[in-house]
Amino acid sequence: MTPPTTTPLNATQIAAITGLLGSAQIRTPQDLAALDPGIDPHNFGACLLLRPGSTAEVAAVLAYCHAERIPVVPQGGRTGLSGGAITQPGQVALSLERLDAVEVLDADQRSAIVGAGVKLGVLAVQTAAVGLSPGIDLGARDSATLGGLVSTNAGGNEAFRYGTMRERVLGLECVLADGTVITELGQVRKRNEGLAVERLLIGAEGTLGVVTRVALELVPARRSVATAIVALESLTQAVVLARHLRAPALVALEVMSGNHAVAVVRSLGMTELASLAAHPWLALVEVEANSSEQAESMLIELLGTASEQQLLVDAVLAQNAAQRHAMWRLREDWAVDRERPGGLWYDISVPLSAMAGYVARVTARVAALDSGLEVFIIGHLADGNLHVTVNAPYPVTERYEAIAPLVTDELTALGGSFSAEHGIGVEKQATLLRLVSPAKLALMQAVKRAYDPHGIMNPGKVLPTAPTGPSVG
Ligand SMILES: Cc1cc2nc3c(=O)[nH]c(=O)nc-3n(C[C@H](O)[C@H](O)[C@H](O)COP(=O)(O)OP(=O)(O)OC[C@H]3O[C@@H](n4cnc5c(N)ncnc54)[C@H](O)[C@@H]3O)c2cc1C
Numbered sequence: 399m400t401p402p403t404t405t406p407l408n409a410t411q412i413a414a415i416t417g418l419l420g421s422a423q424i425r426t427p428q429d430l431a432a433l434d435p436g437i438d439p440h441n442f443g444a445c446l447l448l449r450p451g452s453t454a455e456v457a458a459v460l461a462y463c464h465a466e467r468i469p470v471v472p473q474g475g476r477t478g479l480s481g482g483a484i485t486q487p488g489q490v491a492l493s494l495e496r497l498d499a500v501e502v503l504d505a506d507q508r509s510a511i512v513g514a515g516v517k518l519g520v521l522a523v524q525t526a527a528v529g530l531s532p533g534i535d536l537g538a539r540d541s542a543t544l545g546g547l548v549s550t551n552a553g554g555n556e557a558f559r560y561g562t563m564r565e566r567v568l569g570l571e572c573v574l575a576d577g578t579v580i581t582e583l584g585q586v587r588k589r590n591e592g593l594a595v596e597r598l599l600i601g602a603e604g605t606l607g608v609v610t611r612v613a614l615e616l617v618p619a620r621r622s623v624a625t626a627i628v629a630l631e632s633l634t635q636a637v638v639l640a641r642h643l644r645a646p647a648l649v650a651l652e653v654m655s656g657n658h659a660v661a662v663v664r665s666l667g668m669t670e671l672a673s674l675a676a677h678p679w680l681a682l683v684e685v686e687a688n689s690s691e692q693a694e695s696m697l698i699e700l701l702g703t704a705s706e707q708q709l710l711v712d713a714v715l716a717q718n719a720a721q722r723h724a725m726w727r728l729r730e731d732w733a734v735d736r737e738r739p740g741g742l743w744y745d746i747s748v749p750l751s752a753m754a755g756y757v758a759r760v761t762a763r764v765a766a767l768d769s770g771l772e773v774f775i776i777g778h779l780a781d782g783n784l785h786v787t788v789n790a791p792y793p794v795t796e797r798y799e800a801i802a803p804l805v806t807d808e809l810t811a812l813g814g815s816f817s818a819e820h821g822i823g824v825e826k827q828a829t830l831l832r833l834v835s836p837a838k839l840a841l842m843q844a845v846k847r848a849y850d851p852h853g854i855m856n857p858g859k860v861l862p863t864a865p866t867g868p869s870v871g
Pocket residue numbers: 437471472473474475476477478479481482483494514535536537538541542543544545546547548549550551552553554555603604605607608609610819820823856859
C-alpha cells in the first residue's frame with residue numbers, strides 16, 4: 399500500500415480537481431483566510447477546500463484522490479469538538495455544505511431524506527411545520543450538519559429519549575474512498591438485507607467514506623413545555639432527583655456544577671440567576687404537556703414532591719420565553735473557556751449510580767496533581783454524560799494526556815465510556831489506544847483497510863496512521 403501523500407498538491411492535480419468541480423467551487427488558502435474556520439482554527443489548514451454539489455461530484459473527487467493518494471477530510475458545520483475536521487497542507491477539505499436539500503419529508507412515515515449538508519436547525523424548522531422533530535438537539539444546532547451528526551454519532555439533549563444518531567438513522571447514502579457509491583436510503587425500521595455495511599459510517603468521523611444523504615426517523619414535535627432551574631446540595635441529590643423525575647413528560651434534564659453557573663452568571667451579567675448559581679450543583683428540568691398551563695402545573699407538582707422528599711434545595715420556574723432562554727444559556731454557555739482560555743475538555747459517560755463517587759474521585763485526583771487546577775462540569779444528566787473541564791488561571795492545554803488518565807481510566811470498569819458523544823478525532827486517540835482492546839483495534843484497522851485501502855480518508859483521525867497490511871478492497 400502506498401501511503402497518502404503529505405506534500406501539497408501539484409499544479410496538475412489542482413487542475414484536474416478544478417476540472418471536476420469548476421473553479422467557483424474551489425477555495426484556496428487565500429480564500430479560506432477570509433472565512434470562519436469554525437470551532438478549531440486548524441480546520442482550514444488544507445491546501446484546497448472543495449465544494450461538490452452532488453453525490454456524483456463527491457464520487458468523482460474521491461475516485462481521483464484515491465488514484466492520486468491525496469488525503470481527503472470531509473467537513474460539515476465544523477463544530478466538532480475532537481479535532482476530527484482539522485486539516486494539513488497536503489490534504490484537501492471536502493465540504494458537504496452544498497448538499498443542503500431536504501429532499502423528502504414524509505409525515506405519515508415520520509421520516510425524512512436529507513442531504514449531508516443540511517443544518518440541524520434548518521431541519522428542525524421544516525419538520526416542526528408538519529408537527530415533527532429530528533429527535534436530536536444540541537447547542538451547535540444552527541451550524542452542525544446531518545452529515546457531521548451522523549459521522550460523530552452525536553447525542554445531545556434528547557438522546558435519553560430518542561437515542562444517539564445511530565438510533566435516529568434509517569438509511570444512508572455514502573461514497574467510499576475509491577468513489578464507489580452505496581445507496582441504502584430505505585425509510586423503514588425493519589430492513590434485514592444482509593450486513594448493514596453503510597451503517598459503519600455512523601461514528602466513523604469521515605475515516606471510511608463520505609456521507610452524502612441521510613434517511614432519518616422523525617419524532618413528534620415538542621408540545622408546550624415548562625422549564626425550571628433547580629438548586630442541589632450535591633451530585634448524589636441530582637441523581638436521586640433524576641430517578642424521581644423520570645417520566646414520559648420529561649424532555650430535558652441537564653446538570654451543571656455551581657462554579658460553571660457562577661462563571662456564566664458573572665460573564666453574562668445574569669443577576670436574576672445569581673443566588674441559584676451559588677449552590678454546589680444545578681439542574682435544568684423541562685417537561686412537556688398539551689398546554690403551557692398543564693406543563694407548568696405538572697412541573698410544579700413534580701418539583702413540589704421532590705422538595706418534600708428533600709431532593710432539591712430551591713427551584714425557579716421560567717415565567718416566559720426569555721427566562722427559559724436564559725436558563726438554557728446558563729447551561730450551554732462556556733464562560734469559563736472565555737475567562738480562562740487554554741483549558742481541557744473531556745467527554746465521558748458514567749452510570750448514574752456511580753456518578754457522584756466518580757466525580758468526587760476525579761476532583762480529588764486532579765487537585766492532588768496540581769492544586770491550581772479546577773474541575774467544572776456540565777452535562778446531559780439523564781444520559782450520565784458529563785463534559786468535564788479541567789482549567790486553571792494559566793493555560794493547561796499541553797497537559798491533556800497527563801490529566802486524561804485521571805478522568806477516563808476507571809470508566810470502563812464502572813460501565814461508562816471515555817468517549818460519550820463528541821467522537822475520537824485526534825483528541826482522544828491516545829486514550830482510545832490505551833483503553834480499547836487489541837482485538838477491537840485490529841478489527842477497526844481491518845475495516846479501515848476494506849473501506850479505504852489507500853488510507854486517504856481523514857488520515858490520522860480515530861486511528862493514528864494509515865494501517866498497513868493486506869487490502870481487502
Ligand atoms: C456549542 C456546541 C455544542 C455542542 N453540543 C453537542 C452535544 O450536545 N452533543 C454532541 O454530540 N455534540 C455536540 N457538539 C459537537 C458537534 O456539534 C457535533 O460533533 C456535530 O455532530 C458535528 O457536526 P458538524 O457538521 O459540525 O461536523 P464537523 O465538525 O464538520 O465534522 C465532524 C467530524 O465528522 C466528519 N464529517 C463531517 N461531515 C461528514 C460527512 N458528510 N461524511 C463523512 N464525514 C463527515 C468530519 O471529518 C469530522 O471528523 C457541540 C458543539 C458545539 C460547538
